[in-house]
């Protein structure tokens with residue numbers, strides 16, 4: 192899950208607090224450097240007080256089925272004010288600013304965020320050779336776009352020189368432009384009026400508003416977001432500082448007279464970068480693989496905290512992000528999203544969140560005792576004491592008070608293995624190290640698309656480590672998707688189906704309830720049924736009927752919960768419909784060729800049911 196991507200938080204503060212924060216932002220870099228230490232300290236205290244005050248004043252859209260509350264160790268959060276049904280939209284918000292990720296820049300319109308079909312009409316700005324417009328957003332002559340694409344032209348080389356993320360710098364620039372769109376900035380830089388008309392977001396007003404149930408947040412809304420600046424690695428901060436310093440030179444000091452300077456200091460640009468780093472969400476599942484093609488900032492969506500067992504999910508449509516409940520949520524429960532891939536061990540999830548989002552996860556799944564949590568299976572080695580049925584885990588993971596212990600312990604029979612003092616056959620630490628090494632080697636071959644070779648390696652890896660690692664272990668699970676893809680690439684739909692079902696079984700045990708990830712695998716399963724149908728006889732068809740019914744029901748539930756009933760407007764839904772149509776045609780051809788009517792009927796039906804769900 193892309194990166195999965197994603198994010199965080201906040202909302203419109205009251206006029207006073209926000210005004211103060213804006214003033215704060217107006218201090219230029221130079222002035223800041225000249226401040227005396229005492230003055231700086233006092234200012235620090237003041238700004239802390241201000242941000243405390245600011246965070247209290249939230250104005251929420253009255254139709255939201257939630258309110259902002261505070262939860263221990265997690266700060267602000269969204270709490271349901273009434274029972275919420277699975278599939279219900281809990282927030283719909285237009286990106287305050289977004290940028291397509293570099294490698295997908297031709298996939299979506301940079302102004303409205305809609306998918307631009309591979310062969311459909313799209314227009315590239317001839318001045319920056321970067322920005323893509325859909326037919327509707329392209330308004331020749333490009334004129335005012337050139338004002339800011341002059342900066343875009345430079346960003347790739349700045350990012351390269353300073354070892355900084357180019358997409359991050361582009362988003363910083365877009366946000367700085369958004370700030371320039373405030374009345375205050377407009378009065379100083381009249382020339383910006385021109386610019387604002389062509390900014391890649393629609394709300395250039397200073398106040399948050401709602402149009403057709405979609406929140407259009409404003410620059411002020413972003414200022415309440417968490418930044419975790421003090422926790423960011425110094426190498427990252429340095430690269431960002433260098434990148435922002437150069438960006439400042441061209442965007443804020445002026446750009447050969449072409450661009451009206453934007454009123455942002457280097458520090459402000461840096462602050463925006465840290466804010467994006469902590470709060471941006473991946474956008475635009477381009478297809479059912481849930482690819483995040485863009486990066487956007489959504490202050491309201493960002494109120495929702497992360498959970499490794501989330502009850503909401505997000506999917507974007509153009510530049511609007513929809514957050515939906517993926518299960519029934521009772522009144523008073525916290526609404527949570529996931530920022531990361533959830534099929535990972537607790538240790539890896541926590542490490543990842545600290546490294547990328549700078550917080551120690553305190554969600555229910557991460558705080559429940561490991562020896563009763565499903566998490567133990569994701570990192571456990573099978574205990575070989577006869578009839579035990581338990582798993583070996585690091586003692587340090589099992590018992591908080593033994594954090595420095597190097598021993599391993601069975602969660603059921605409590606047998607302890609000490610790597611220092613005993614010799615065993617296949618001790619868990621060696622099994623895990625070997626498994627990781629073999630998996631990495633096999634996946635490397637797979638990523639080189641040497642499918643036949645990779646399949647052999649993956650199969651022998653799985654046969655060696657199944658029985659040593661718990662069947663839900665991440666290292667076994669991580670071998671399944673490449674293996675399934677190898678089977679498909681080699682035309683072995685039967686084996687591909689078996690592996691796909693195994694993936695679904697693991698996912699449903701570890702992450703019960705609908706999710707986009709699960710939906711993707713159901714879709715895959717459906718496709719493989721059709722591949723199988725092409726080569727099947729009526730005898731096989733009978734057995735497959737049962738599986739197909741299971742598939743159609745689950746596929747239907749997943750899709751509906753993740754994408755909602757939005758009339759097929761989502762690009763991924765359109766894509767899905769298109770593929771379903773193609774599959775329907777293909778299955779008719781199959782019917783004529785092999786006569787596997789029953790199977791073909793089931794496959795067709797499963798896709799049709801999924802389609803009518805939208």
Ligand SMILES: C[S@@+](CC[C@H](N)C(=O)[O-])C[C@H]1O[C@@H](n2cnc3c(N)ncnc32)[C@H](O)[C@@H]1O
Nearest residue numbers: 198199200265266267493496497550552553554
């Ligand atoms: C997008 S914000 C969510 C809103 C945030 N709680 C606030 O007060 O603004 C993300 C931040 O919330 C906190 N957070 C979110 N989920 C958390 C979790 N599961 N455990 C601990 N902290 C969490 C972290 O500080 C994280 O950087």
